[in-house]
Amino acid sequence: MITFDKNQRKTALSLFVVALLAAALLAFVDQITREPIANAQREALHKNLVQVLPKHKNDPLKEMFEFPLSKQQTVEIFPAKDKHGNVLAYAWEQIAPDGYSGTIRILMGVRISGEVVAIRITDHRETPGLGDGITHNMTWLNHFINQSLDKTKWAVKKDGGDFDQFTGATITPRAVVKAVAKGLVFYQENKNTLLEKSKSQVLLEK
Amino acid sequence: MITGTENESDKQTIFVEGFWYNNAIFAQLLGMCPLLGVTTSAENGFWMGLATLLVLLGSNLIVSLVRDYIPSTVRIPAYIVIIASLVTVVDLVMNAWMHEMYLILGLFIPLIVVNCAILGRAEAFASKNNVSDSLMDALGMGLGFTFALLLLGSVREILGQGQLFGFEIFGANYPDVLMFILPPGAFIALGFILAGVNLVNIRLKRKKEAMFLQKEAVASHS
Numbered sequence: 001m002i003t004f005d006k007n008q009r010k011t012a013l014s015l016f017v018v019a020l021l022a023a024a025l026l027a028f029v030d031q032i033t034r035e036p037i038a039n040a041q042r043e044a045l046h047k048n049l050v051q052v053l054p055k056h057k058n059d060p061l062k063e064m065f066e067f068p069l070s071k072q073q074t075v076e077i078f079p080a081k082d083k084h085g086n087v088l089a090y091a092w093e094q095i096a097p098d099g100y101s102g103t104i105r106i107l108m109g110v111r112i113s114g115e116v117v118a119i120r121i122t123d124h125r126e127t128p129g130l131g132d133g134i135t136h137n138m139t140w141l142n143h144f145i146n147q148s149l150d151k152t153k154w155a156v157k158k159d160g161g162d163f164d165q166f167t168g169a170t171i172t173p174r175a176v177v178k179a180v181a182k183g184l185v186f187y188q189e190n191k192n193t194l195l196e197k198s199k200s201q202v203l204l205e206k
Numbered sequence: 207m208i209t210g211t212e213n214e215s216d217k218q219t220i221f222v223e224g225f226w227y228n229n230a231i232f233a234q235l236l237g238m239c240p241l242l243g244v245t246t247s248a249e250n251g252f253w254m255g256l257a258t259l260l261v262l263l264g265s266n267l268i269v270s271l272v273r274d275y276i277p278s279t280v281r282i283p284a285y286i287v288i289i290a291s292l293v294t295v296v297d298l299v300m301n302a303w304m305h306e307m308y309l310i311l312g313l314f315i316p317l318i319v320v321n322c323a324i325l326g327r328a329e330a331f332a333s334k335n336n337v338s339d340s341l342m343d344a345l346g347m348g349l350g351f352t353f354a355l356l357l358l359g360s361v362r363e364i365l366g367q368g369q370l371f372g373f374e375i376f377g378a379n380y381p382d383v384l385m386f387i388l389p390p391g392a393f394i395a396l397g398f399i400l401a402g403v404n405l406v407n408i409r410l411k412r413k414k415e416a417m418f419l420q421k422e423a424v425a426s427h428s
Contacts, residue, residue, distance in 0.1 A: 011277045018276070018284045022291040029295045036302035044305060125313060129246030129366060129387035168384040 045107075048120040049078055052091050052109030056080035060091065065197065067092075067190070079198055080109070087198045089117050090187070096179035100171045101125045104134070106179055108144075110187050112195070115148045119180060124172075131172030140164055140173070144180060149188060154181035217342045224346025230323040231354035231396075232403045237323040241355060242392045244314045248371050251359025253311055255352025257296055261318050262327060262348040263341060264292045269332040270340035285328045286319075293318045323351060354399075361395045362386045 004012070042061070049060050060078035067077050078091040091109040102125040109117035121135045133140065143163055147154075155161025156174050163177045187194075230236045237258075244254040268288050276284045297315045300308045308315075318324065327347055332340040363369055366387040368380030385391040 007277075011280050014276050015280045015284060018272075018287050022287050025291055026294055029298050033298040033302040037298070037305075040302060040305035044309075123309075127246075127387075128244065128250060128310075129362075130384075167382050168387070 045122070048107045048122060049091055049109075052107050052118045052120055053078070053080040054088050054109075054111065054117055056088060057083040058085075067194065067197070077194065081198075087112060087195060090194060091117075092183070093122060094179045094183035094186075096175040098171075098175045098178070099124060099126055100131050100169070100175075101127070104172070104175055104179070106176060106183075108180055108183050110184065112191070113148075114184065114188060114191070115146050116144050116180065116184070118142075119144045119176075121176070126172045127169070130166065131169040133166050133169065134172055134176055137166070140166075149181070149184045154178070154184075217339070220339055220342045221346035224343050224348075225350035225353070227407075228347075229350040229354060229403075230326075230347055231351060231358075232400060234323065234326070236326060237321045237351065240314055240317045240321055241358065241396070242389050243317065244311070245355055245359040245362055245392060246366070246387050247363040247369075248356055248360040250310060251355035251357075252352065253307055254314055255348070255355040257300070257311065257315060258318055258321060258324070258351055259344075259348030260296055261289065261292045262324055262344040262351075264295075265289045265324055265328055266332040266340040266344035267337060268292075269328040270335060270337045273333045281333060282325075282329070285325060285333075289324055289328065290319050323347065357399060358392065358395055361399070362391055365395070366391060 046061060053060060058079070058081040060080055063081075064076050064078050066074040068074050075092050079087050080089045080091070081087055089109050089111045091107060094106045094108050096104040096106060103123075104121060104126065105123040106119055107122050108119045111117055119141060124132065124135065126132045126134065140163075147162070153161040154163075154177055156163050156165040156170060156177060158165050158170055159174070161177065163173060165173050227233060231241060240254055240258070245251045265285070265288055269285055272284075293315065296318070297312075300311070300315065327343060331343045335343070360370055363371075364375060366383050366385075368374060368376040368382070374380070383391075386395065
């Protein structure tokens with residue numbers, strides 16, 4: 001049997017109290033920040049959605065639906081509709097798994113004709129000052145506007161494509177270009193199912 | 207509340223020590239991890255410095271308050287729990303109410319935990335001093351750290367991208383100097399800044415010595 005003297009008990013107890021107080025503080029702060037964090041994230045998503053979708057009369061956030069990619073995975077699709085309820089474009093988050101340091105999440109909007117409306121980066125871990133140009137280099141981001149599968153070479157210039165790379169950062173833009181092209185292929189393959197889904201939704205609402 | 211001229215000058219000494227003579231970056235060369243990571247621009251450096259200042263104020267305050275109750279054998283794990291909790295609080299609060307900044311600094315906030323300058327102050331100062339002195343130490347150290355990050359961020363942003371706080375300085379045709387955006391540029395810029403700091407310190411010391419000699423001369427004369 002192991003016994004503890006008074007000193008040892010005091011030591012263990014004080015560490016226990018410190019940990020308990022820390023846990024209580026964290027639980028409290030988590031509680032009060034949970035809603036503001038969710039709001040901030042929704043607001044950020046809304047801000048990006050407005051930029052990657054054409055002018056619309058509906059609330060794409062409210063009309064979001066999940067689309068199955070595989071048995072386990074789904075993707076959230078945000079539709080933009082005109083005042084008659086016709087779909088103008090879809091937006092969703094495309095994931096580039098091969099960034100310079102981890103995955104890059106790209107919010108892309110695609111017109112039903114299959115042209116890119118615009119793209120925005122929603123999450124990334126790229127080098128500040130180098131690869132993170134994908135988030136704020138508007139000249140580069142605007143290059144994606146109106147590009148489509150059949151008229152665009154989906155690669156960086158270094159690889160013989162249409163898109164600029166950055167000084168000192170090729171991997172990041174390459175990953176984004178590749179992912180957006182993959183997103184367009186996804187759209188082409190599932191266009192009919194997507195439109196069908198939106199139509200049935202409209203009927204349901206009526 | 208303790209007041210009086212002697213204590214006020216003590217506070218001043220603590221602040222100046224923390225900000226300049228014992229600066230976490232310039233003198234102790236602590237906290238290199240966030241230093242090299244975030245100082246690619248002046249803005250990033252500034253906000254990272256402020257976040258660190260917040261954590262430092264909190265950790266020095268709490269450690270100084272509990273210093274008499276924590277047995278010295280477990281003080282280090284206790285301090286680490288305190289600091290890690292504070293960093294998580296800053297992380298959550300920034301995520302909730304400063305979301306845009308969080309998107310830029312989010313990756314570096316957890317690095318504050320491993321910033322040894324903070325544990326260093328808890329161990330070397332706050333665990334041995336009263337609350338008001340500890341807060342003053344945190345203020346001096348934290349502002350000194352912010353100043354160092356801001357300075358290095360500015361140098362790297364100017365040399366690397368020809369900008370300061372996002373504004374073009376040398377015009378749009380400035381050829382970006384890649385090296386200053388990458389970690390080697392941080393080391394080189396830091397080296398030159400340290401040389402500059404040493405130069406200033408030598409000047410200050412000479413001035414002090416000259417003043418001291420003058421005083422002695424006056425004293426011996428009378």
